[in-house]
Amino acid sequence: MTDPSDAHDDVWLSLDQQRDWASLVAVLMTLPGKLDTQLKQVGGINFYEYSVMVSLSEAPGRVSVMSDLAVEAKGSLSRLSHAVSRLETAGWVERRSCGGAGRRTEVLMTETGWQELQRIAPTHVEEVRRLVVDAMDAAQLEQLGSAARRIVAAADPALAETLASTTDPGRKSKE
Secondary structure (H helix, E strand, O other): OOOHHHHHOOOOOOHHHHHHHHHHHHHHHHHHHHHHHHHHHHHOOOHHHHHHHHHHHHOHHHEEEHHHHHHHOOOOHHHHHHHHHHHHHOOOEEEEEEOOOOOEEEEEEOHHHHHHHHHHHHHHHHHHHHHOHHHOOHHHHHHHHHHHHHHHHHHOHHHHHHHHHHHOOOOOOOO
């Protein structure tokens, strides 16, 4: 008869796996804070609010229905509602009712919001380059992207499909 504790041995990570997991956790814990800090200094917004603004900037007419925008910005409707409230207060977006079944609200990026995004985006890209892109060579960056897509596919297949349809040049993009 085998010792019941032997059945749990396969659950634990090897030393190499522990090291790699700890490295990923360190990235997940430090990178968002660094991006938030930079965006708050330059634009007074956090990374999620920046993601909302980018999603709006890419939407036709810079308008999106709240439920669609939540998916694009990778957040819940509640989180989006709070972010949109802050962006409305700043004058960067406006909410308005839209037609269709049920109560639907759409968000419109204002001209002020568009100008602010144009002002903030270059410094954000510089920070992304500094912290991620320039920290690796091209092959490492490609490996990181591939690994990230595999993790997203395991964690959220619908999000993985959305990413694939918007980032893979071989696939038809959403319009």
